[in-house]
Every structure is written in structure tokens, then in C-alpha cells.
Amino acid sequence: MEEMNTILVWIKDSVITEEILIFMLFIPIIATLVNISRYIIGFKTFGIYAPMTLAFAYVFTGIRFGLLVTAAVIISSLISYSLLKQIRMHYLSRITINYIFITFILLGMLILNELSPWSITTDHHQIATVPPLGIILIAALSDFFVKEYVKKDFLTTIRSLIETVIIGVIGWFLLQSQNLQQFLVQNIWIHIPILLLNLFIGQYKELRFKDFFRFKKISND
Amino acid sequence: MINTNQYKTILGLNRRNQEYIRPYNPLSSKKISDNKILTKRLLSKADIKTPKTIKIIRTKKQLAFFDWESLPKSFVVKPNRGTGGNGIIVFYGKKKGETAWIRSNHRVMNKEQLRIHFEKILDGSFSMGDSKDIVIIEERILNHSTLKKYSFRGVPDIRLIIFNKVPVMAMIRFPTKISDGKANLHAGGICAGVNIATGVTTNAIQLKKSSVLENTYTNVEYTTDFQENLPLKDIQIPYWDKILETAIRCQEISNIGFLGVDIAIDENNGPLVFELNARPGLGIQMANNMGLRPRLERLKGIEPLSTKRAIRLAKTLFGGEIEECMQFLSGKQVLGLVEKVTIHYNQNNSLKPNKSKNKSQTVKALLDTGIVTSRIDEGLANRMGYEKATDYFKSLDIPPYFENIEEAKKFAKELKVNSEISRPAVIVESAKVKVKPAIQIDIQITGETRQIEAIVSTQKDTIYPLLLGRKELKDCLIDPSKTFVK
Known part of the structure; x- marks a missing residue:
């Protein structure tokens, strides 16, 4: 254990910053969270990457501003998808136009937020200080949303979206916890039980939590 | 609080994937089911009918030179690698004088x-993954007259789950006004469970409410979109045996061990397979109002059967409603050749059993129509507190066997016995005529407790410790192909 701490100190001093180390140690935690939410609870998120990206993005943007950007991205995706539905064009052209919509709707929302008396930004997260990477990461959600919406019906897509955002928010909650950050850095061995937990989930055959609601009718009858 | 015991029969997505899809559906077979053109080609080679293909468009160049006038009045467009009915459009007619077609809505x-x-x-x-796809244009299926009156502007499809070459569960999906001609349950179609043995519909459900949180379903008894709505129960699906046979053959050809087969019935061509599914959904359990797990467990590890035997097995194992029908018609219970019977400890015995488990014992009983009075093994009778009676009978001066039945009957008539014994009875055991004690025992069968007379014998000729004779079987019908019906 002592040796492990020595290695960690060396990594922090010589290889990467503590912030990057914390982020790296959190990747398996957030991925495990998505794994649990899929196979134990039954959440159908947009894959593993989307909720993970959201969790990290919300750390950059702050949760309230992050959720506002998420809402803007979804609304603009819906509008652009509905408008472009009838126009013949290549898939990537459609997605690009979608991003143009997102950019300007987002910009409009940011201006409105700044001018409005009900501004949601706080002292900690003024828009001017928000790293653009956070906004770009959230904007990427549009890609996942449109891809799903083309193949599935509206409600199914919205369900997946809500579940993705829920996992993103839980991930953000874990990520910004100072205690958990310190715990992970000081107890890197925790990733071994996490690995075992994922192996267990990989073998899990029982009903998912949502299945109990889905099949409630058979059970009652 | 959720009572998990109630859900033990239900097959969830986790178990479906781990226990059935991964071990039984090899990747090569999934490639077949995910590719409609390949599926059609394989099935056609094996003389299994599929909807006729009119055109296939593989590239945008082909589309640029496409002859729109060559399209017929009615046809179906579908993506080759589509999922969940996405991208499928059915056209019912062509607009006069225009290059335009009319959809179901x-x-x-x-x-x-x-x-x-x-x-x-x-x-x-509309396809799995992000890869390019192919357009399939095929003929529209003409709805069979029997099922037409239940479906609103669309063709109902029959989904069967086949496991280890045996049909396990079936349902039929009817398009409705809400579902816009589609037969999918989540789109608002009506799904009815189908009895595997008879091909008759049982229970029907429809989407009640679709919300962001979850979908809820409700039982429906009648069709919903017609002037005169018809009952959805007891619809006899035409060509049922042919459908079962076709579905089994689809599994043989595709090598998909856990398979969903979608079949529609064409007025002129009969059953047509239009899709194989290597990841069949689990909504079929709701339509049938029962879980898949017990049925699948029974079929694990069985040797491959011929198609006819597989159909017979499916009908025997999963056609529970035949018994209900027989019981309804005859007023008699249908029992198997062997049933589990609980024998209660002799209440007149002053020596009470030491362990609670000996207060009653459940044994396998043969329902033997070849004897009149039931028989009980001597060892079992002693364990259940009748040893006093058997010991007393042994103490009497009775010859071990008699020359003939008449002699034994005469002896039994003159023999005086105490109240432990209901009467001395004459039986033929191991080809010898013997006089044995008959006693009154309390048994429980089909949930009902009753007192019966049983002759105590050594039961050397049978493996069953209890034989139930004709006296106890007056109110039953016996299905010799089954055991443990109750």
C-alpha cells in the first residue's frame, strides 16, 4: 500500500496534474454507474459515452448552466429535425445544419439568460468563465439524440434522453464530491472491487428493477 | 414492497441475453436474421414461402435510374437491416393519373x-448500426378473410418463439386505428396470446397509456375500430399446424437456437415468413399473461426431435387449455397417468409421529384403471401409522396364497377382523391369489382431502407405493401421455 502511495505521489508530481488523475480515476466509476443503471435498474441511456460525457461536462459548466445548455441542445435538435425532415440532403449535411441551429439557439439562450432577471448563473459559474469544452461536450448530445429519434419513436427517445441526463447528473454529483475525490486518490485499490462488481454485473441474470413495473400486469393476474 | 417470488416465471432481458441468446444464437446466425434479403434467400431455398420481392435498390445510382412507373399499385417498402418496424411503409393503391401511392392512413x-x-x-x-442499407420493395400480403375482420387497415402477424426446435409461445398482433396499420404493441396494436396446442387466441392486451415514465397495458375483450366489434378471444388462426411446422423449419435452416419467427397469412399463399428475429422481444409474455421461463427450462438439453414430434411435444407441454376445455365439457377433471398424492398420518393411532414431516407424506401414485380398489405399499402404510393393523393381520392364521379366487373369497368372507381393518380383500399379487387387509386412509389429491379404502400389499409388481383404483377415479378423465397435471 505504501508503495502504491509512492507511485501515486510520483505520478502527480512528474506525469500528470492531480485534476487529470482524479478525472482518470473517475472514468471507471462513472462507467460502472452506467453499467449498474443499465443491467440492474434498466435505464436505456444513449450508450455509455453520452452519460459519461455529460457528467464530466457538468463539472466544467456547473450543473444549472449545464442543464440549461442540455435543454437548449435538445430543443434546437427537435426544431431542426422537424424542419429538415422533408428536405432531401445527406446525413452529415443534416447534422451540420443541426449544429448551426444549436449554436445560434444556444447563443440566444445565453444572451437571454444574461439579460433576464431570472438568470440561473451564479457567482461561481458566470457564463464568461465557462470553458467552451463543456458546452461542446453537451452539444455532442444532439448527435446521440437525433440518431435515436430517427430510429425510435418520440417517447422512447425522450425516455432515453431523460435517463442519460439523470445518470449524467448523478455522475456529476460523484465527480464534484471532494471527499470522494480524496478517497479515490488515496485508495486506488478500490478499483479492484469495482472491477469485481462489473464482473458480477456482467453475469447478472435476474430481472432489472424496471422489469418489475413492465411485467406487473402478469404478476397481478 | 416487491414480492420477487411472483416474478420467478418471467424471462427478463438480462436472462434472455445471458442464458438464451449468447449460448444458442451464434454470431453467424444473427447475421442471417439481421439481413432480410439473406433470410429470404435461405428460406426460399428450403421451399419456405416469403413475400415476393419486386425490386431491390442497393445504391443511390440505382435509385437515380429507378423506373417509378414499374411499381405496382400496392407494395411494401422496407429497409434490409431495419429494426422494430422502422422505415417500413405499406402502400395500398396508386393515385389515378399520378406517380403517387396511397398509404394505410x-x-x-x-x-x-x-x-x-x-x-x-x-x-x-432506419438500420442497425450506422452502415449503409438496401431498399427492399416487396408484394403486399393480402389479408386472410378470417383475420381481416379483426385488423384495421393492415395485416396481423403471428410471432412464435422457438427454442430447441420446439414452439414455446405464440401471439398474434392486430393493427388498429391508433397503430396506423402497424401491428406493434407499443404503437397501439392489439396483441393476443395464442394457445400453442390449438392455435386459438386466449388473452388480448393493448397499450393503455404511453408516458415518459413507462407504458401501461390493459386487457381488451373486443376489437376497437369497427362498427360491430368482435370478441378477440377464441379466434381460430387458420393453418395453425402448418404455421408451427414452418416456424420449426425456420429454426433448422437459420440455426438460431432461440428464435422469434414472424408469420403473416396471405389469402392466396397461406403462411408467409416475413422476418426471423435472433433477439425476440419479451412482450409475448404479457400477451399470454404468463412467463416464458418455466417453458424454456423444460426444453433445455432435450435431444433434437423430428418436426412432427416437436409439434406434438409443444402441444402436450404447453397446450394447457385443452384440459380446461375437457373439464368444462365433461365436468370431470383431467389427470395424468401419475399424480402426486399426499397421504395423511393415521388419526386413530395413539402413537403420534415424532417429526412434523411424518404427519403427511407426498408420494407418486399411479392411476390404475386395471384395479377396482386402491393399493398401498405395506412399508408406506406402516410409516403412516397403520402398522398396528398390518401387524394384527399378519398375526391371523391366513395361508400365504390360495389355489383360486373362489377359495380366497370364501376364506375372506368367513374371516373375522377387528375395527382397524375395513375388510379382508382378495387380490392377485405376483401371479398368486392372496388375502390382504383393506384399510381406510386419508389422502389429498387435486387439492381435495378424502378418505379412501386401500388394500395393503407388498407392491412388488410396481415402482409406485400407491395405486389408485377405479373406485377413486369416477370423477376423472386420465390423459395417459401426461404426468403430474395437478
Whole structure:
């Protein structure tokens, strides 16, 4: 254990910053969270990457501003998808136009937020200080949303979206916890039980939590 | 609080994937089911009918030179690698004097709109993964007259789950006004469970409410969209045995061990397979109002059967409603050749059993119509507190066997016995005529407790410790092909 701490100190001093180390140690935690939410609870998120990206993005943007950007991205995706539905064009052209919509709707929302008396930004997260990477990461959600919406019906897509955002928010909650950050850095061995937990989930055959609601009718009858 | 015991029969997605899809559906077979063109080709080679293909468009170049006038009045457009019915459009007619076709919802799609849809399919918008796809244009199935009156502007499809070459569960999906001609349950179609043995519908359900949180379903008894709505129960699906046979053959050909087969019935061509599914959904359990797990467990590890035997096995194992029908018609219970019977400890015995488990014992009993009075093994009778009676009878001066039945009957008539014994009875055991004690025992069968007379014998000729004779079987019908019906 002592040796492990020595290695960690060396990594922090010589290889990467503590912030990057914390982020790296959190990747398996957030991925495990998505794994649990899929196979134990039954959440159908947009894959593993989307909720993970959201969790990290919300750390950059702050949760309230992050959720506002998420809402803007979804609304603009819906509008652009509905408008472009009838126009013949290549898939990537459609997605690009979608991003143009997102950019300007987002910009409009940011201006409105700044001018409005009900501004949601706080002292900690003024828009001017928000790293653009956070906004770009959230904007990427549009890609996942449109891809799903083309193949599935509206409600199914919205369900997946809500579940993705829920996992993103839980991930953000874990990520910004100072205690958990310190715990992970000081107890890197925790990733071994996490690995075992994922192996267990990989073998899990029982009903998912949502299945109990889905099949409630058979059970009652 | 959720009572998990109630859900033990239900097959969830986790178990479906781990226990059935991964071990039984090899990757090569999944490639077949995910590719409609390949599926059609394989099934056609094996003389299994599928909807006739009119055109296939593989590239945008082919689409640019497509002859729109060559399309018939009615046809179906589908993506080759589509999922969940996405991208499928059914056209019922052509608009007079125009290059435009009419959909099931009466909307008209012209050449340009259709070209956009084709391009979307070619771009892979409706397909698994992000790869490019192929447009399939095929003939529209003509609804069978029996099922037409239940479906609103669309063709009902029959979904069967086949496991280890045996049909396990079936349902039929009817399109409705809400579902816009589609037969999918989540789109608002009506799903009815189908009895595997008879091909008759049982329970029907429909989407009640679709919310962001969850979908809820409700039982429906009648069709919903007609002037005169018909009951959805007891619809006899035409060509049922042919459908079962076709579904089993689909599994043989595709090598998909846990398979969903979608079949529609064409008025002229009979059952047509239009899709194989290597990841069949689990909504079929709701339509049948029962879980898949017990049925699948029974079929694990069975040797491959011939198609006819597989159908017979499916009907025997999963056609529970035949018994209900027989019971209803005859007023008699249907029992198997061997049933589990609980024998209660002799209440007149002053020596009470030491362990609670000996207060009653459940044994396998043979329902033997060849004897009049029931028989009980001597060892079992002693364990259940009748040892006093058997010991007393042994103490009497009775010859071990008699020359003939008449002699034994005469002896038994003159023999005086105490109240432990109901009467001395004459039986033939190991080809010898003997006089044995008959006693009154309390048994429980089909949930009902009753007192019966049983002759105590050594039961050397049978493996069953209890034989139930004709006296106890007056109110039953016996199905010799079954055991443990109750």
C-alpha cells in the first residue's frame, strides 16, 4: 500500500496534474454507474459515452448552466429535425445544419439568460468563465439524440434522453464530491472491487428493477 | 414492497441475453436474421414461402435510374437491416393519373417523397448500426378473410418463439386505428396470446397509456375500430399446424437456437415468413399473461426431435387449455397417468409421529384403471401409522396364497377382523391369489382431502407405493401421455 502511495505521489508530481488523475480515476466509476443503471435498474441511456460525457461536462459548466445548455441542445435538435425532415440532403449535411441551429439557439439562450432577471448563473459559474469544452461536450448530445429519434419513436427517445441526463447528473454529483475525490486518490485499490462488481454485473441474470413495473400486469393476474 | 417470488416465471432481458441468446444464437446466425434479403434467400431455398420481392435498390445510382412507373399499385417498402418496424411503409393503391401511392392512413406519397424515404433507407437511417442499407420493395400480403375482420387497415402477424426446435409461445398482433396499420404493441396494436396446442387466441392486451415514465397495458375483450366489434378471444388462426411446422423449419435452416419467427397469412399463399428475429422481444409474455421461463427450462438439453414430434411435444407441454376445455365439457377433471398424492398420518393411532414431516407424506401414485380398489405399499402404510393393523393381520392364521379366487373369497368372507381393518380383500399379487387387509386412509389429491379404502400389499409388481383404483377415479378423465397435471 505504501508503495502504491509512492507511485501515486510520483505520478502527480512528474506525469500528470492531480485534476487529470482524479478525472482518470473517475472514468471507471462513472462507467460502472452506467453499467449498474443499465443491467440492474434498466435505464436505456444513449450508450455509455453520452452519460459519461455529460457528467464530466457538468463539472466544467456547473450543473444549472449545464442543464440549461442540455435543454437548449435538445430543443434546437427537435426544431431542426422537424424542419429538415422533408428536405432531401445527406446525413452529415443534416447534422451540420443541426449544429448551426444549436449554436445560434444556444447563443440566444445565453444572451437571454444574461439579460433576464431570472438568470440561473451564479457567482461561481458566470457564463464568461465557462470553458467552451463543456458546452461542446453537451452539444455532442444532439448527435446521440437525433440518431435515436430517427430510429425510435418520440417517447422512447425522450425516455432515453431523460435517463442519460439523470445518470449524467448523478455522475456529476460523484465527480464534484471532494471527499470522494480524496478517497479515490488515496485508495486506488478500490478499483479492484469495482472491477469485481462489473464482473458480477456482467453475469447478472435476474430481472432489472424496471422489469418489475413492465411485467406487473402478469404478476397481478 | 416487491414480492420477487411472483416474478420467478418471467424471462427478463438480462436472462434472455445471458442464458438464451449468447449460448444458442451464434454470431453467424444473427447475421442471417439481421439481413432480410439473406433470410429470404435461405428460406426460399428450403421451399419456405416469403413475400415476393419486386425490386431491390442497393445504391443511390440505382435509385437515380429507378423506373417509378414499374411499381405496382400496392407494395411494401422496407429497409434490409431495419429494426422494430422502422422505415417500413405499406402502400395500398396508386393515385389515378399520378406517380403517387396511397398509404394505410390515406396519406399520399409522391415520387419525390418516396425517393427521400428510399435515400434515408440507403443512408442507414432506419438500420442497425450506422452502415449503409438496401431498399427492399416487396408484394403486399393480402389479408386472410378470417383475420381481416379483426385488423384495421393492415395485416396481423403471428410471432412464435422457438427454442430447441420446439414452439414455446405464440401471439398474434392486430393493427388498429391508433397503430396506423402497424401491428406493434407499443404503437397501439392489439396483441393476443395464442394457445400453442390449438392455435386459438386466449388473452388480448393493448397499450393503455404511453408516458415518459413507462407504458401501461390493459386487457381488451373486443376489437376497437369497427362498427360491430368482435370478441378477440377464441379466434381460430387458420393453418395453425402448418404455421408451427414452418416456424420449426425456420429454426433448422437459420440455426438460431432461440428464435422469434414472424408469420403473416396471405389469402392466396397461406403462411408467409416475413422476418426471423435472433433477439425476440419479451412482450409475448404479457400477451399470454404468463412467463416464458418455466417453458424454456423444460426444453433445455432435450435431444433434437423430428418436426412432427416437436409439434406434438409443444402441444402436450404447453397446450394447457385443452384440459380446461375437457373439464368444462365433461365436468370431470383431467389427470395424468401419475399424480402426486399426499397421504395423511393415521388419526386413530395413539402413537403420534415424532417429526412434523411424518404427519403427511407426498408420494407418486399411479392411476390404475386395471384395479377396482386402491393399493398401498405395506412399508408406506406402516410409516403412516397403520402398522398396528398390518401387524394384527399378519398375526391371523391366513395361508400365504390360495389355489383360486373362489377359495380366497370364501376364506375372506368367513374371516373375522377387528375395527382397524375395513375388510379382508382378495387380490392377485405376483401371479398368486392372496388375502390382504383393506384399510381406510386419508389422502389429498387435486387439492381435495378424502378418505379412501386401500388394500395393503407388498407392491412388488410396481415402482409406485400407491395405486389408485377405479373406485377413486369416477370423477376423472386420465390423459395417459401426461404426468403430474395437478
